[in-house]
Structures are given as C-alpha cells and as structure tokens.
Amino acid sequence: MKFPHLDWVNQDSPYLRQHHQGFSALSFDAELEAAFRRYHADVFLRRMRWALLVAMLLALLFVVLDFINLPEPLRGQILSLRLGVIQPALILAWLATYRRGLRDYLQLIGGAVALLCGLAVAGVIGIARYHAFPLPYEGIILVTVFFYFLAGLRFATAVLCGWLTLVAYLAVEMSIGSAGEALISNALFLALANVIGSVGCYSQEYATRLNFLAHGLLQDLADKDFLTGLLNRRAFTERAARSWRQAQREQRALGVVMMDVDFFKRYNDHYGHAAGDEALRQVARVIGEHARRPLDCTARYGGEEFVGCWYDLNEGQMLAILQDIRSRIEALGLAHVQSDAAAVVTLSIGLAYLTPQPHQSLEDALRLADVALYLAKEQGRNRVVSKKP
Known part of the structure; x- marks a missing residue:
C-alpha cells in the first residue's frame, strides 16, 4: 500500500x-502493536487456512x-507419528481458524502446531535412522520453508519454530550416533534454509507493518480534521451513531453536545487567520x-463549531466535564479584545441529555443540543446550558 503524503x-x-x-525490531508502541496483531491475524487468516489444508x-x-x-515395524512407528501427532495437530489448528474467540491466539496455536510438526518430522527421521532405513531427510527442509513462508506466522514465531526444529534434528541425529560429512552437509543445508527463511520472513513482516501504518494513515486522513486532529463531521456521525444504537439497546444515557467559540469571526478579523487556526487547535486539544x-x-x-458525544454518564457528571472544558479554555488566556463575553477566547456549550428512545434519532439530539x-449564546455566552427532550 502506498503511503499518503505525510504533510497531509x-x-x-x-x-x-x-x-x-x-520499527527495525519489528515492534510498535504497545497500543499500535495490539492493533497490528489483530490486523495481521485478519490479513493472513485465509492464507493460514489454505496452508493448513x-x-x-x-x-x-x-x-x-x-x-x-516402509517395512514393519518401522512403518507402524512412523505412521503413529504422522497419524497420531502431525495430522491431528494440523486439523485442530485449521478448526481453530474458524473460531472467532481464538483469533487473538492464532499465532500461539499456529506456532505450537508448527513446532510440534517439526519435532515430529525430526522424530520420523530419527526412527528411520535407528532402523538403518535410508529415509530422505529433505522433508524437514520442506517443513522449515512452510514455517517461514506459508503458515502465516510472524517473524519471531517462525524463527523460534525453525531454529528449534534444527536443534531437534541435530539432537536426534547425534543421539543415534550419526556423524561425518553427511551430517555436516545436512545440518548446513538446514541451517541455510533457516537463514534464508529468517531473512524472507523478516522482510515479509516488515512490509506488512508498513502496509498497516499506511492503512492507518489513510484512515486518519479520512476520519480526522487536518487542522485540529479531532474527528471530522463524517467520522463523528458514524461513531456517534454507533454509540447511539448501543445506548438505545442498553437504555443508557447519552450527552450530545454542540460547542461554539464565542465571537470567532471577530477574532479572525482582528488577529488574522493564522492566529485563528492556532486558537482552534488549542481549543480542540482541550476538548x-x-x-x-x-x-x-x-x-x-x-468552522469554529465543535461537537461531542459522551456515553453513560449521569447529568451531573456530564455538566462537570463540560464546565471543565469551558473553564480550561478560558484559562488558556488567549487574548480576544473583540469579544463581548470576556477578554479572552471562550466557549459556549449546549448539552442535549437523554436516553435514546425508538422514535428518536441522533439528528434529533443534535438539534436539541x-x-x-x-440559549447559551442568548444568556451571554461563555456558559453551559443543558436541555432534555
């Protein structure tokens, strides 16, 4: 995904x-990291399902x-690993991808299953070596490639599975007395497969993280007001509508608020638009x-008008929040010699306090606010006025 122009x-x-x-260490700040993990799970969910199939x-x-x-008894021992360990683990992991409640744990589940399969394949090779059967070892390289590029595992999980599988393979070979150039060659190729897989998986996750940031930045551009950083009108309508529907279902109170900077046109005319923009930014930060x-x-x-929606507060709590907003904006001390309300920039606030009913809509609440x-302007501005339906 292409990055938007960062100046915007x-x-x-x-x-x-x-x-x-x-993020060279493939880690974001805590809040973003949690969001990225959900994004990664959604993006790679289909790949993980197909890979498991x-x-x-x-x-x-x-x-x-x-x-x-395979001859007996080698056949029975190896099939017990394939049918008793590998296949059930893959089936359980595949089923887990369809359980929404397990979505946040798919990396843990996928990593555990991948490692279990890697260890089982190392076990298959060990059993064949023990019986002096020339079973090709290359299957463990296929499993390693699967960890890194097909299973939808993040870098840290895939690296852990891949290198532990290498350690398990070496332990199995050495425990049955394998040595010499063949073992060195096998170990070297498996180690190189892990190196290539690690580099490739790192690059893949880095690109995924870049896409996640680009997606978030584009969403910010769509939802945020460029000047103030608050939501824009469209995004507010969407989010407030969700809060309205939830309040309607649960019969919770909402405070829907309209706010207006007092005599802002006079402020712009007197101090200039650059100063007006800075005043709006400071007001928005407080709100x-x-x-x-x-x-x-x-x-x-x-323009100079702001809006807000607060969920499930009693009227006293709502009024306390709005009075604090009003007083803190006045305390900014932004000089406004053209104002009839005060010598500094102030805010008038109208509150519609209600519990949404089936016959009411968010638009009704905004009109009431x-x-x-x-009324707040009529009563002299720089004040909070509350109304109920």
Whole structure:
C-alpha cells in the first residue's frame, strides 16, 4: 500500500509517530502493536487456512507413501507419528481458524502446531535412522520453508519454530550416533534454509507493518480534521451513531453536545487567520482531552463549531466535564479584545441529555443540543446550558 503524503497527515497521529520512530525490531508502541496483531491475524487468516489444508493433504500423501514403502515395524512407528501427532495437530489448528474467540491466539496455536510438526518430522527421521532405513531427510527442509513462508506466522514465531526444529534434528541425529560429512552437509543445508527463511520472513513482516501504518494513515486522513486532529463531521456521525444504537439497546444515557467559540469571526478579523487556526487547535486539544473512553467522541463540526458525544454518564457528571472544558479554555488566556463575553477566547456549550428512545434519532439530539447552544449564546455566552427532550 502506498503511503499518503505525510504533510497531509495530522502530526499527532500515532501511525505517523511510529513511522518516524521506525520499527527495525519489528515492534510498535504497545497500543499500535495490539492493533497490528489483530490486523495481521485478519490479513493472513485465509492464507493460514489454505496452508493448513495443503499441509494436511501433503501429510496424508506421506502417510500413503510410507504405508507402501516402509517395512514393519518401522512403518507402524512412523505412521503413529504422522497419524497420531502431525495430522491431528494440523486439523485442530485449521478448526481453530474458524473460531472467532481464538483469533487473538492464532499465532500461539499456529506456532505450537508448527513446532510440534517439526519435532515430529525430526522424530520420523530419527526412527528411520535407528532402523538403518535410508529415509530422505529433505522433508524437514520442506517443513522449515512452510514455517517461514506459508503458515502465516510472524517473524519471531517462525524463527523460534525453525531454529528449534534444527536443534531437534541435530539432537536426534547425534543421539543415534550419526556423524561425518553427511551430517555436516545436512545440518548446513538446514541451517541455510533457516537463514534464508529468517531473512524472507523478516522482510515479509516488515512490509506488512508498513502496509498497516499506511492503512492507518489513510484512515486518519479520512476520519480526522487536518487542522485540529479531532474527528471530522463524517467520522463523528458514524461513531456517534454507533454509540447511539448501543445506548438505545442498553437504555443508557447519552450527552450530545454542540460547542461554539464565542465571537470567532471577530477574532479572525482582528488577529488574522493564522492566529485563528492556532486558537482552534488549542481549543480542540482541550476538548479532545475530555473524550478518552471508547464510546466517547469529539469532532470539529465546521468552522469554529465543535461537537461531542459522551456515553453513560449521569447529568451531573456530564455538566462537570463540560464546565471543565469551558473553564480550561478560558484559562488558556488567549487574548480576544473583540469579544463581548470576556477578554479572552471562550466557549459556549449546549448539552442535549437523554436516553435514546425508538422514535428518536441522533439528528434529533443534535438539534436539541443546537437549541441549548443558542440559549447559551442568548444568556451571554461563555456558559453551559443543558436541555432534555
């Protein structure tokens, strides 16, 4: 995915900060890392399902070949590993990809199954060596390639599985007395397969992380107001509508708020548009700091007008938040000699406080908040007015 022009992205974007910081260690800041892991699980889910299906079919093919070619008792011992360990593990991992509740644990499940299969293949080779049967060892290289490029494992998980499988293979060979040039050659090729796999898997995850950041930056461009960093009107409408529907289902209260910077046109005319933009940024920063919960949101609605939605607070708590916003904006001390409300920049706030009913809509609440805002202006501005339906 191509990166958007970074000058267009809000400078407070966590995606932009992470892009500037870099991630050569394949790790993001805690909040972004959790989001990336969910993104990775979604992106690679289909690949993991198909890879596991292919692995199951290949495992069955090896079962057929072993059944035809291997003598007893070697046949029974190897088939017990293939049918009793490898195949059930692959089937369970494949089924886990269809359980939404296990989505966050697929790396752990996939890594455990991959390592178990690698150890089982090392065991198959060891059993064949013990019986002096010339079973090709190259199958363990195929398993290693599968770890790195097909299973949808992240770099750290794939590297752990690949190198532990190499260690297990060496341990098996040495435990039955294998030595000499053949073992050195086999170990070298398996180690090189791990080196190539590690480099390739690192590059793949790095590219996936870049795509994740680009996707997040594009989403920021779509959702955020460039000047203030708050949500834009469209994004607010979408998020507030989700909060409205949840409040309607659960019969929880909502505070829908309209806010307006007092006499802002006069401020722009007197101090200039650059100063006006900076004033809006500072006002927006204060407003945004008061909406940190998942179902709360604030936005620039247009011009000097802001809007907000707070979920499941009583009216006293809502009024306390809004009074704190109003007083902190006044405390910014941004001089406004053209204002009739105060000598500094101030904010008028209208609150619609209600528990959404089936016959009501978010638009109804916004209209009620706008009426409350009009009353706040009528009563002298720099104040909070609350209305209920």
